[in-house]
Structure formats: C-alpha cells, structure tokens
Amino acid sequence: MSARPARRRVAVVGTGAIVTGSHLPALAAHADRTELVAAVDVDPERLDAFRAQAPGDVAGYASTDAMLDAVRPDLVLVGTPPSLHREQTVAALKAGAWVLCEKPLCLSLAEYDDIAAAEEASGAYASVIFQHRYGSGAAHARDLIASGELGAPLVAHCQTTWHRDAAYYAVPWRGRWSTEGGGPTMGHGIHQYDLLLHLLGPWAEIRAMASRLVHDTESEDVSTALVRFGSGALATVVNSVLSPEEVSRIRVDCADATVELTHLYAHRNDDWTYTPARHVAPARAAAWRTPGADVPSSHTAQLGAVLDAWDAGARPPGSGQEARATLEFAAALYKAAFTGRPVRAGEIAAGDPFYSAMHGDHPDWAPENPRNGPRLECSQRVGPPEV
Numbered sequence: 223m224s225a226r227p228a229r230r231r232v233a234v235v236g237t238g239a240i241v242t243g244s245h246l247p248a249l250a251a252h253a254d255r256t257e258l259v260a261a262v263d264v265d266p267e268r269l270d271a272f273r274a275q276a277p278g279d280v281a282g283y284a285s286t287d288a289m290l291d292a293v294r295p296d297l298v299l300v301g302t303p304p305s306l307h308r309e310q311t312v313a314a315l316k317a318g319a320w321v322l323c324e325k326p327l328c329l330s331l332a333e334y335d336d337i338a339a340a341e342e343a344s345g346a347y348a349s350v351i352f353q354h355r356y357g358s359g360a361a362h363a364r365d366l367i368a369s370g371e372l373g374a375p376l377v378a379h380c381q382t383t384w385h386r387d388a389a390y391y392a393v394p395w396r397g398r399w400s401t402e403g404g405g406p407t408m409g410h411g412i413h414q415y416d417l418l419l420h421l422l423g424p425w426a427e428i429r430a431m432a433s434r435l436v437h438d439t440e441s442e443d444v445s446t447a448l449v450r451f452g453s454g455a456l457a458t459v460v461n462s463v464l465s466p467e468e469v470s471r472i473r474v475d476c477a478d479a480t481v482e483l484t485h486l487y488a489h490r491n492d493d494w495t496y497t498p499a500r501h502v503a504p505a506r507a508a509a510w511r512t513p514g515a516d517v518p519s520s521h522t523a524q525l526g527a528v529l530d531a532w533d534a535g536a537r538p539p540g541s542g543q544e545a546r547a548t549l550e551f552a553a554a555l556y557k558a559a560f561t562g563r564p565v566r567a568g569e570i571a572a573g574d575p576f577y578s579a580m581h582g583d584h585p586d587w588a589p590e591n592p593r594n595g596p597r598l599e600c601s602q603r604v605g606p607p608e609v
Contacts, residue, residue, distance in 0.1 A: 229255055229257045230255060230257070230297050230529065230532070231259045231293070231295045231296045231297070232249060232257060232258050232259065232299060233258075233260035233261065233262065233289055233298050233299070234258065234262070234272075234299045234301060235261075235262045235286050235289075235298060235299070235301065235302055235310050236301035236302035237262075237263040237265075237268050237269055237271075237272035237301075238263075238301060240301045240324055241272070241299065241301040244521040245299050245521055246276060247521070248520070248521040248522040248524075248525040249299075250277070251526075252529060255529050256297070256525075256529070257278070258276055258277065258278060259280065259293055259295060260280060260281045260282070260283060260289050260292075260295060261273060261280050262282075262284070262285065262289045263282075264285075266284075269282045270282070281293065286310050286313055286314070290313060290314060290319070294317065295314075295319050296319060296320065297319060297322065297528075298310075298311075298314040298319045298320070298321050298322075299321075299322050299323075300314070300322070300323035300324060302324075304324075304326055304329060304395075304401065304402050304403050304408075304409075305329065305395065305400060305401040305402070307323050307324070307326070307328050307329075308333040308337060310323075311323050311327065311328070311337055311340075311348050312336060314348075315337070315340040315343075315346045315348060316343070316344055318344055318345075318346055319346055320347050320348070320349075320528070321346070321347070321349065322351065322524070322525065322540075323348060323349070324350075324351050325351050325352060325412055325413070326350070326403055326409070326412060326549065327350035327545055328403075328549070329400075329402075329403035329579070329580065330403070330549075330577065330578055330579055331546070331549060331553055331570060331576075331578075332572070332578045334545070334546050334549055338542075338546070347538050347541045347542075348545075349524075349538045349539065349545065350540050350541070350545045351524060351540070352412075352417070352548070353488075353520055353521050353523065353524045354413050354414070354417045354488075354489065354519045355420045355524070355539070355540070356519055356526075356527055356539075357488075357489050357490065357491075357519030357520070357523060358491055358512070358513050358515055358516060358517035359490065359491045359494040359512055359519075360417060360420070360421075360483075360519060361513075362491075362513050363474075363481050363483070363494060364420060364421050366510060367422070371478075372474075372476035372477070372481065373476040373477025373478035374453065374454075374476060375421075375451070375455040375474055375476050376455055376456075376476060376477060377455065377456055377457070377475040378418060378421075378422060378451075378473065378474045378475070379458050379471070379472070379473045380414050380415050380418040380457060380458065380459045380460070380471075380472050381414070381459075381469065381470065381472070382410055382411035382413070382414045382460065382470050383460060383462045383465035383468065383469055384410055384462065384465060384468045384470075385463060385465050385466055385468055386410075386463040388437070391437050396409075396439075397437065397439030397440060397441055398440050398441070398589070399579060399581050399589050400589060402441065404442070404552065404556065405439060405443055405444075405445070405463070406442070406443065406445065406461040406463045407432070407441075407442065407552055407555055407556065407580075408552055410461060410463060411445075411459070411461030411462075412461075414470050414471075414472060415459050415461075415548070415551060417472060417483075418457065418472055419547060419551060422451050422457070422474065423452060423453060424547070424567065425450070425451050425551060426451060426452045426567055427449070427450040427564050427566050427567070428448070428449050428450075428551070428554045428564065428565050429447065429448045429558050429564045429565075430445060430446065430447040430448070430555045430556075430558035430559040431445065431447075432444065432445040432555075432556065432560070433445075435464060436464055437463070440581075441580075443462070443463050443464055444462045444463070445459075445460075445461045445462075445555060445556075446460050447460075447555050455474075459555070469484060469485075469486060470483075470484070470485050470487070471483065471484045471485075477499070478498065478501075478502050479496055479497060479499060479502065480496070480497040481494065481495070481496050482494070482497075488518055488519050489518065490518045490519075491512035491513065492516075496510040496511075524539075527540075528540075550567070550568075553570050553577070553580055554567070554569075554570060556576060556580045556581065556582065557570060557574075557576040557582055560581070560584040560586070561582075561584070
C-alpha cells in the first residue's frame with residue numbers, strides 16, 4: 223500500500239463569519255488530511271477570538287505577506303471581502319500555496335487572467351468556492367444529464383430569489399463595484415447559475431436586463447437573463463435580493479424527464495426530484511433515484527474534492543477554465559443588460575470595457591455616475607477594517 227499523504231498545512235486569510243461558520247467545520251471534517259497553522263486578520267480582537275475557537279496552536283498575523291513569509295503554508299483559504307481576493311490569491315500562489323477562495327474569485331476577467339498567470343508561473347492552483355456543485359445530488363444529476371439518460375436538455379430555469387434589507391447594504395463594501403464587483407448577479411445568484419452551467423455545459427448567447435428597484439447601491443438589485451446553451455437548450459436566470467419568500471431553484475426539462483432542485487442555501491439528495499415523461503417506463507425512471515450516500519452541498523465536500531485532486535496530482539475542480547467560465551457568464555450578463563445587445567460566449571476580451579470591470583464604464587452604471595454617488599475609497603471605510 224502507498225504511504226498516506228502528509229497533512230496539508232493550512233492558513234486562513236480573514237476570520238469572519240464565513241470562515242468560522244463554513245471553513246473551520248470543513249477543516250475539522252478533514253482533520254486527518256489538514257492542519258490549521260495560521261490565521262490572518264487586521265482586527266486583533268477578531269483574530270484572537272478566532273484563535274481561541276480554532277483547534278491547536280494557530281499563529282496569528284496582521285498581514286497576508288507576513289504570514290506567507292513566516293509560515294509557507296500548503297493551502298490558503300481566503301474569506302475576505304471580494305476586492306481583496308485577487309491580491310491575496312496571487313500572493314499565495316507566488317508563495318507556492320494552493321488557494322481555495324470565497325466567491326467571487328475576483329472582480330473581473332482581467333483580474334482572473336492575473337490569477338491564471340500566477341498559477342502558470344508557480345505551478346500552484348486557485349479554486350473558487352462554489353459548494354453547490356459538490357453535493358451528491360448535484361453529482362448524480364450531472365451524470366444523468368451528461369450521459370443522455372434523461373434525454374436532451376431542452377428548457378431550464380435558474381432562480382435565486384432572496385431578500386436583503388437596507389441594513390445589509392449599510393456594510394461599506396457591499397453594493398459597490400470597486401469592492402463587491404456587482405449586485406446579486408455577482409454576490410448571490412452566482413451559486414445557482416454556476417450549478418446550472420455545471421449541469422448543462424457551455425453557454426453560447428445571453429440577453430439580459432438589470433435594474434435598481436429598491437436599494438440605493440451602485441450596482442443592480444435584480445437581474446434577469448435569457449440564455450442559449452451550446453446544446454441548443456434555452457434557459458431563464460433570475461437573480462434578486464428583493465424577494466420576501468426566499469428560494470433557490472433550478473429546473474431542467476429534458477426530453478425524457480424534468481429534474482428539479484429546490485432549496486435555499488444548501489441541498490441534500492431529498493431536495494432533488496425527477497419527473498419522468500409519460501412515455502418513460504417505470505423501471506427506467508426508478509433507476510434515476512438519488513444515490514444511497516447523502517452528501518450535502520458544503521465547503522466540507524468541496525475541500526475534500528480539492529484535497530483529492532492534490533493527492534492525485536491533478537488540477538482541482540473549481541479552478542482554471544471552470545472558474546473563468548462562471549465569471550465570464552457574469553460579465554456577459556452585465557454587458558447584455560447594460561448595452562441592450564446579445565452577448566456571445568468568448569466575445570469579452572482585453573480591450574472590451576466589460577473585461578476590466580463588470581460595469582463596463584457604462585454611463586448609467588459606472589461608479590462616477592451622479593446617481594451612484596462618489597467612490598468609497600479604502601481610507602473612507604467605516605467600521606472594522608477588513609483583511
């Protein structure tokens with residue numbers, strides 16, 4: 223038998239709610255494969271509270287660079303506000319560490335290509351957290367669709383209808399292009415349409431609309447899209463933070479069955495349903511039942527997939543072109559919504575204003591527009607500083 227790989231030395235950058243509530247339990251579930259050795263936060267009290275909660279002797283640092291120089295971790299988990307992701311991810315890659323970063327991995331395709339260049343130079347990899355891909359129900363549905371067992375995909379609906387109030391957007395970095403990268407298209411619905419892309423494969427064309435209907439933000443608070451996939455399937459996508467009854471839903475109508483997922487922030491096998499077409503024999507439909515193992519979608523499941531890839535010497539899931547394709551979808555949705563024109567896959571390249579920023583410097587949406595108010599510079603932020 224081959225020797226078991228050594229435990230990976232892990233550092234976390236940012237010690238807020240997403241790290242304590244999701245990454246720390248994921249590390250605990252994989253304690254036989256990981257060892258948390260360091261944490262970074264510019265807020266000393268928050269850092270001390272995290273170190274007291276974390277298992278073992280976790281070193282604390284006020285900056286990512288200082289931690290990387292001193293610790294040289296194998297894997298860095300990034301859980302800071304989005305505007306910091308590119309810089310911290312690139313720094314970790316240059317130090318030779320793999321990265322698992324909260325969504326969005328960065329704020330534009332230009333920033334993503336900076337990360338890709340750092341990957342190529344270092345030989346390390348950066349993955350983005352899209353944990354909904356990793357539940358057993360999602361894996362089962364993807365296998366059935368990809369194999370053709372459900373027939374050709376024809377029509378799909380992807381719905382993220384959530385609710386966020388004014389207090390949510392009072393946090394200084396939210397709702398601003400320079401710090402969050404966009405509204406619910408980037409920060410909320412991205413989980414569901416990433417899963418839709420995972421199920422249906424490459425998209426070909428998108429038409430969209432976006433609006434600010436309630437919140438006083440730079441970015442949108444609702445967007446809708448019509449999408450044509452490479453397979454020919456057509457889909458609708460809705461991203462909202464204005465919806466009192468919150469739900470996340472994906473439905474795919476194939477020639478022989480409808481597969482539907484309904485949940486909110488995480489799913490299990492029972493959240494997936496399969497409805498056979500009238501012509502399908504009962505015995506065939508019975509074989510579509512969810513798998514025996516019930517693995518919830520979670521950071522734990524995705525961390526396990528990253529560690530498996532590392533042990534196998536392979537690129538981890540959620541990195542490379544997989545990660546870029548989801549970010550490109552977001553950029554294309556914004557471009558289609560703000561210009562009123564259809565956008566085809568691959569058309570947003572260097573030189574396109576939507577390559578450098580999701581708002582594309584559009585006069586009605588760019589931060590300099592009077593309706594949006596002045597940019598909030600880092601020195602103007604209120605409240606606790608972020609890592």
